[in-house]
Structure formats: C-alpha cells, structure tokens
Amino acid sequence: MTIGTMKDDLKESIRDFPRDPGVYRMFDPEGTILYVGKAKDLRSRVRSYFQANLPIKTEVLMSRVDRIEYIVTGNEYEALLLENSLIKRHSPRYNINLKDGKTYPVIRITAEEYPRVFRTRRIVQDGSSYFGPFPNIWRLEGYLKLIESLYPLRKCRTRDIRPRPQPCLYYHIGKCAAVCAGKTDRDEYLRRVEAIRALLSGKTTEIRRDLKKQMASAVEQLHFEKAAEFRDALRSLDQIETEQRIVDFDLEVRDYLGYAARDGMSVFVVFQMRSGTMVGSTMFHAEMAGSDEENVEEFLVQFYSSTSLAPGRLYLSAILADPAQLQRFFRQELDKEVAILAAETSRDASILRLCTENARQELEKRLRARGDLPALQELADVLQLTTPPLRIEGFDIAQVGGRNTVASMVSFTNGVPDPAQYRRFRIRSLPEGKVDDFQAMREVMARRYTRVKNEELPRPDLILIDGGRGQVNAAVAILKALDMNIPLVGLAKQDEELYLPDHAEPLKLPEGTPALRILQYLRDEAHRFATTYRAELQKKDVITATVQSVPGIGPRRAVRIMKAFPHLDGLLETPVDIIAKSTGISEELALLVQEQVRRDLYGA
Numbered sequence: 372m373t374i375g376t377m378k379d380d381l382k383e384s385i386r387d388f389p390r391d392p393g394v395y396r397m398f399d400p401e402g403t404i405l406y407v408g409k410a411k412d413l414r415s416r417v418r419s420y421f422q423a424n425l426p427i428k429t430e431v432l433m434s435r436v437d438r439i440e441y442i443v444t445g446n447e448y449e450a451l452l453l454e455n456s457l458i459k460r461h462s463p464r465y466n467i468n469l470k471d472g473k474t475y476p477v478i479r480i481t482a483e484e485y486p487r488v489f490r491t492r493r494i495v496q497d498g499s500s501y502f503g504p505f506p507n508i509w510r511l512e513g514y515l516k517l518i519e520s521l522y523p524l525r526k527c528r529t530r531d532i533r534p535r536p537q538p539c540l541y542y543h544i545g546k547c548a549a550v551c552a553g554k555t556d557r558d559e560y561l562r563r564v565e566a567i568r569a570l571l572s573g574k575t576t577e578i579r580r581d582l583k584k585q586m587a588s589a590v591e592q593l594h595f596e597k598a599a600e601f602r603d604a605l606r607s608l609d610q611i612e613t614e615q616r617i618v619d620f621d622l623e624v625r626d627y628l629g630y631a632a633r634d635g636m637s638v639f640v641v642f643q644m645r646s647g648t649m650v651g652s653t654m655f656h657a658e659m660a661g662s663d664e665e666n667v668e669e670f671l672v673q674f675y676s677s678t679s680l681a682p683g684r685l686y687l688s689a690i691l692a693d694p695a696q697l698q699r700f701f702r703q704e705l706d707k708e709v710a711i712l713a714a715e716t717s718r719d720a721s722i723l724r725l726c727t728e729n730a731r732q733e734l735e736k737r738l739r740a741r742g743d744l745p746a747l748q749e750l751a752d753v754l755q756l757t758t759p760p761l762r763i764e765g766f767d768i769a770q771v772g773g774r775n776t777v778a779s780m781v782s783f784t785n786g787v788p789d790p791a792q793y794r795r796f797r798i799r800s801l802p803e804g805k806v807d808d809f810q811a812m813r814e815v816m817a818r819r820y821t822r823v824k825n826e827e828l829p830r831p832d833l834i835l836i837d838g839g840r841g842q843v844n845a846a847v848a849i850l851k852a853l854d855m856n857i858p859l860v861g862l863a864k865q866d867e868e869l870y871l872p873d874h875a876e877p878l879k880l881p882e883g884t885p886a887l888r889i890l891q892y893l894r895d896e897a898h899r900f901a902t903t904y905r906a907e908l909q910k911k912d913v914i915t916a917t918v919q920s921v922p923g924i925g926p927r928r929a930v931r932i933m934k935a936f937p938h939l940d941g942l943l944e945t946p947v948d949i950i951a952k953s954t955g956i957s958e959e960l961a962l963l964v965q966e967q968v969r970r971d972l973y974g975a
Contacts, residue, residue, distance in 0.1 A: 382421045385439055388414040393443040394453045397465075400437040406465040406660050407457045409450040413441050427744050428635025432465050432660045434758045451696050452704075455672045467637070467657035467670055476511055477680065478502040478571060485525055485532060485550055485557070486564050488518055501680065502571040514571065517607050520600070521570075521578075522563040524548050575608060582608075626682040627719075629726030630667055631734040634744060635660070638737065639670050640730040642722060643682075654729070656737050664691055672700055681707040686719055688727040742786025746885030750833075753878070753886050754871070756858055760833035761785055764792075764819075765893040766846070767837035768811045769901035773804040775908040778815035779901035782831070786889050788896060794819070795904045809845040812836065816849040824853055831857060836870075837894050839863040839877075843870045862894045914968070921963050928956060932964065943969060 388395075390412045397406040410416030420433055444450040462468045481487045482498030490511055525532070526539065526547045538554055541547035548555040548563070570578060586601035629640040641653045655674070659666045668691060675681050681701050691697065694711040701709040714720035747759035754760075763783045770776035775797075782792035796818060798811045823830060834850075834857055836842045843861035850857060861870035867887065868877035880887040911933070918929045935953040936942035942950070943965055950961035 381436065381439065382418075385414065385417045388417055388441055389443055390414050391443045392445075392447045392450045393441050394450050394457065395439055395441045396457070397432070397436045397463075398438050398440070399435050404457075404461045404463045405435055406432060406463050407454055407461070408661060408665065409447070409454040411447055411450075413443070417441075426635065427748065428465075428658065429660055430748070431635065431744065431759060448696050448699055451668075451672065451700060454669070455676060458669070458673065465658060465660040467639075467655065467659055467666070467673060476508065478511065478514060480564065480567065483530060485548075485560055487528070488515070488524055488564075488567060490515060500568065513607065517604065518567050518570065519546055520607075521582075521604055522566050524560070524563060524567075525550055527551065570608075579605065579608065624682040625684045625686065627686045627688075627722050627726045628667070628671070629688050629723065629728070629730040630663070631727065631730040632659075632663055632666065633734060634738060636734060636737055637666050637670075638730045638734040639667075639674075640726050640733070641674065642726045644722065654733055656733065667691065668697060671697060675701065675705060681705045681709050683708070684710045684712060686712050686714060686723055688723045688730075740787060742784070743885060743889070744785065746889050747786055749884070750886035750889060753869075753880065754833070754858060754860060756833065758832065760831070760858070762829070762831045763833045763835055763889075763893055764831040765835035765837065765897040766812065766815060766819075767894070767897035767901040768798075768808045768815075768842075769898070769905040770798075770806065770808075770811075771905065771909070773801070773806040775905050775912070776801055776806075776811055777901055777904045777908065778811055779897050779904060780815070780819060781893065781897045781900055783889075783893050783896075786892075793900060795900065797908070808838070809841050812838070812842050812845040813849055816846045817853075820850065820853055820855055820857075824855060830855070833857075834859040835890060835893050835897070836861040837864070837897055838870075839868070840870050843872060847872045860890070862890050864894075867891070917968055918964055921960065921967050923960050924956070924964065928954070931955060 392409075392411050393413045394407060394409050395413060395417050396404050397408075399405055408416065417439060420429060425433070442453065444453055458466045458468070476490045476492050478501070479489060479491045480500040480502075482500075523541075523546050526541045532551050534553075535551045538549035538552040539547060542549035542552070542554060548560055550557070550560060566578065569575070582601050582605050586598050586605070589595070589598035589601060625644040627642040627644065629642070631638050635658050636656065637659045638654070638656045643653075653674075655670065659669070661669065667687070671685075691711065698709060698711060701707045712719075714723050744759065747761065750756075751759045761784065765781050765783070767779050768776065769779070778796040778798060780794040780796070782789045784792075796815045798814055800810060800814045801807055822828065834846065836846050836859065838861050840861070843859065846859055846861075850859065859872060862868075863870065863877070866877075866879065867882070868879050869890070870877050915929050915933060918924055918932055919926065924932070931954045932942070932950075936945065936950070945953075947958045947961040947965065950956070950964070951958045954961070956964075
C-alpha cells in the first residue's frame with residue numbers, strides 16, 4: 372500500500388467524525404498515542420491535518436499516524452480538562468510533557484497555634500502560607516537548613532502539643548523550640564515565624580543587621596565558635612539570595628510568558644515577578660504539532676496544574692484569542708482569579724520583550740542541536756523512505772596493512788551526532804595482516820544487529836555504509852540473514868555516489884544538496900571515529916613493544932604493566948616502588964621501564 376493510499380484511507384476514516392467539541396488521539400501502527408488534541412468542532416479540526424502545504428512538523432506527525440480516534444465532551448472546557456489528563460497519562464511524543472506531571476515543591480508555613488515549616492508538593496487551602504515553587508530542590512533545602520539554624524521551631528508534627536517535663540534531643544542541639552517543655556513562649560515563637568516569612572519574602576535587611584550585631588557581640592565575649600555560626604549564616608544567606616529570591620503568592624504576583632516557535636519546536640519561558648523584582652525564571656521546550664494558540668494554552672494548563680500556584684496577573688507575549696476557557700480552568704481547578712493580559716504599560720512590554728528574547732535564543736540553540744528536518748525529508752524522498760530517517764547509524768572500517776583492523780559505528784539523531792550512542796569494534800574474524808574490508812563489514816553488522824534484535828534495542832531508520840557496491844552487499848547479506856528490514860545506503864568516497872540495494876546503477880546527487888551533506892557528515896564522522904580507534908591501538912602496540920624491549924619484561928609482565936598504567940603519563944609520573952607493587956616486578960625493572968619509555972617515545 373502506498374503512502375498516498377494510506378493517507379486517503381485515514382482521511383476517509385474521519386469523514387463521519389461529529390461536529391461536537393471533544394478530544395482526538397492519533398495512534399501509530401503499534402497503538403502508541405502520538406498526539407492528543409482538543410477541538411471545538413472535531414470533524415473540522417481533524418480534517419485540517421489533511422490540507423496541502425502542511426508545516427514540516429505536521430507532515431512528520433501525519434507520516435506516522437495509523438488511525439485517529441475521538442472522545443466527545445459536553446463543552447470546550449471539558450475537552451480542555453480531558454486533553455490535559457490524557458497528556459499527563461500517556462506523555463505523547465508530539466505534546467509537551469512537563470516533568471512527567473510532577474509538581475514542584477514549595478515551603479509551607481502551617482496555620483496552627485504553633486506553626487510548622489516544611490517542604491511539600493501538596494497545596495491545602497487551610498490558611499497556610501506557601502513560598503515557591505522551587506524547580507531547584509537544592510535551593511529549597513538551603514532555605515530550610517538556614518531556617519533551622521536561625522529560627523528553630525517545633526519538630527513534633529501533632530496539632531495538639533502535649534506538655535513534657537524535659538525537652539527532646541533536638542532542643543539540646545539547637546534545632547527545636549521545645550514549646551512542649553516551656554522553653555519558648557508563644558510570643559517568641561511567633562516572632563521567629565515572622566522572621567521566617569521575611570526571609571522567604573526576600574526582606575532580609577533586618578535579619579542581616581541582627582546577625583551582624585550578634586556576631587560582633589559573640590566576638591567581644593570571646594565566643595568565637597558562636598561568632599563563626601553567625602558568619603556562616605550570613606554567607607548562606609548571601610549564597611541563597613544570589614541564586615534566587617522567592618516571595619509568597621499574594622495578589623501582587625505577576626507572571627510573564629514568552630513564546631517562540633519554528634520548524635515544529637516550541638519554547639516557553641516564564642518570568643516570575645514579585646514586588647517589581649524577578650525572583651525566578653523557568654524554561655521548557657518541546658516538539659508540538661498544534662497551532663501556536665493551541666500550544667500556548669496546552670502549556671499553561673500543564674504548567675499551572677503542576678505548580679498548583681497561579682498568579683493574579685498573567686501577561687502573554689501573544690494574547691490568546693479567547694482566554695475564557697483558561698480563566699475558567701484557573702478559577703475552578705486552582706481556586707484563583709487570574710487576569711490574562713497583553714502588555715499594559717511600557718514596563719510590562721519591556722519584561723515581555725526580554726522574556727520572549729530568551730525564548731527565541733533558546734529556540735535557535737535547540738534548532739541547531741536538533742538538526743535539519745527539511746534535509747532529512749529530502750533524504751527520505753531521494754531514498755524513497757516512508758518517513759524521514761530521524762535516527763541514522765553509520766559504519767566504517769579502518770586498518771593499516773591488515774593490522775589493527777577495527778570498525779566504527781556512529782549514530783545521528785535528527786541529523787546531529789549523538790556521541791553517547793557511538794560504538795567501536797575490534798575485528799576478530801580476520802588473521803593479523805589480512806586485508807578484507809568486506810568480511811570486516813559482515814562481522815560488525817552481524818555483531819551490532821544481532822544484539823539489536825536479541826535485546827530489542829531501538830532500530831535505526833537508515834544505515835549508512837562507508838563504501839560502494841561490495842560493502843553494501845556484505846551488509847545487506849547480514850540483515851537478510853537476521854530477517855531485519857532496515858533501509859541501507861552506501862556512500863563511496865571517490866565520486867560521492869550513493870549505492871542502494873537492488874539498484875543496478877549508483878545515484879549521484881548534486882554537490883551541496885542538503886540530503887548529501889548529511890550523509891557526507893555522517894560518513895566523515897564514522898571515518899574519524901574508526902581511524903582514531905585504530906591509531907589508539909597502533910600506539911598501544913608501540914608502547915607494548917617498547918616495554919617488552921626491556922630485558923626481563925616478557926609478554927605477561929608487559930600486559931600487567933599496560934593494564935595497571937594504560938596512560939603513559941601515569942607510568943612516567945608514578946614512583947618506582949608503586950609501579951613495582953602494582954605490577955609484581957622489582958623496583959630496578961620498574962626504573963628501567965620508565966627510562967626505556969621516556970627514551971623511545973619522548974626522546975628524553
């Protein structure tokens with residue numbers, strides 16, 4: 372069945388979709404959900420995916436879709452909530468996923484007679500105060516540690532405090548107020564709570580003054596250890612405030628959202644403003660298949676349902692056409708009235724410009740790292756692939772006169788090198804000194820793809836072989852033997868021709884063609900990786916020969932020495948007695964080995 376026929380069948384399947392509001396889900400042939408979207412009119416929205424001249428991100432999505440299903444809802448708002456729930460549950464590839472639905476922790480001050488302070492991810496509307504959220508857990512822990520040091524409160528978690536004749540151990544080490552034993556009265560306790568509120572709100576001028584005064588007093592009384600504690604507290608305060616200032620969520624809280632998108636990539640930047648000061652910024656990125664307005668709305672729902680703390684005013688760089696559903700979400704789900712606004716003043720416009728510029732710069736960086744999807748689409752057209760080859764594995768063989776024959780495998784994702792997936796192989800099936808690149812290619816292909824098949828590792832969308840017809844045939848024979856149907860192409864260096872299985876004549880692309888550039892980049896990277904490995908082995912052979920040239924050092928001792936000191940610098944800089952103990956040779960032999968290596972390899 373051709374791609375065109377498949378799309379026609381898919382389009383026909385949505386002909387009877389209802390015109391009601393609801394949610395649609397797109398599945399791949401394995402039944403995995405690729406994308407979840409909501410619609411005011413399901414039939415009209417889903418039909419839009421079959422128009423001509425779709426953006427590349429939508430074309431890539433639709434090339435992978437096998438079927439589309441829908442769920443009708445009572446209204447648009449229910450569709451918004453269902454969409455958010457399904458995205459969190461299934462984490463579709465083409466929707467945004469914020470921390471897998473996890474909430475950021477906050478610091479809570481409870482609304483009790485003797486309040487407690489602790490971190491939590493759960494917001495309870497019982498009069499408690501919340502400070503945060505904290506995307507960086509280390510900053511939160513820094514605050515709690517400083518609070519415990521400066522303003523210890525009670526440790527017990529019970530609401531009703533029962534009197535005790537003696538305080539607990541925490542009181543004796545300075546980490547509990549011991550109100551249960553009458554060591555701290557309520558007025559003093561509440562004074563500490565207010566100081567903690569001031570600390571978390573960034574109002575630290577008075578706190579700093581008190582700390583400096585107490586430090587000076589401790590020095591005058593020659594209590595130097597106590598003075599050092601106050602000094603360390605001041606340093607901790609400096610460090611925390613340098614990293615991030617946090618204030619509580621009151622009516623003055625304002626958030627600003629910057630948004631930038633291109634070529635299927637969307638970037639969101641949130642600036643949190645408190646009393647005129649930016650106290651935090653958060654950045655997210657994702658490949659998203661919706662329109663700009665759909666993507667922005669989807670992000671905001673996920674972001675604020677994750678933090679559970681919404682601002683009083685939310686400024687957007689691109690205002691939503693109809694923010695009513697989003698405002699209803701804030702009101703009903705988060706119990707917060709949120710004004711969704713465009714820039715009202717020059718100050719707001721300036722902050723939004725800065726926020727959006729951060730999003731734009733991050734987008735450019737992400738696009739550079741992601742690669743070139745149009746070039747991959749062109750490569751798919753040239754090689755008649757059903758989808759762009761987002762993951763390509765490339766192979767090369769390197770040897771000198773049949774010695775140290777090795778193979779390399781490099782991996783590109785979205786047209787960009789993915790070094791974590793690189794692999795290298797030392798060829799075992801060839802006798803030393805024999806040159807046979809075809810046999811070497813058969814061995815490395817068999818070793819690589821036997822493992823891929825047996826361990827169910829991800830398969831590449833395309834395999835590139837550095838070589839011509841012979842290398843391609845050798846690789847294809849192994850894939851057929853393993854019953855693995857993976858597209859494969861060879862790129863010969865001499866004329867930059869493409870060799871395809873079952874094609875009698877090679878294919879030659881115009882120089883500079885984006886598709887050819889990607890293949891050349893991958894071929895050259897595979898060659899570099901292979902020759903680097905071969906050079907390492909050759910150098911190791913030279914070093915081993917040098918070590919064995921020392922009288923009294925045979926092959927076994929040479930192996931022990933090379934295993935203990937794989938790097939020459941370590942061998943030359945280590946004292947001879949340590950070399951002797953590590954390798955089981957005498958100190959005299961160790962000294963001779965050092966001198967021989969230094970003389971033969973460094974001319975010293």
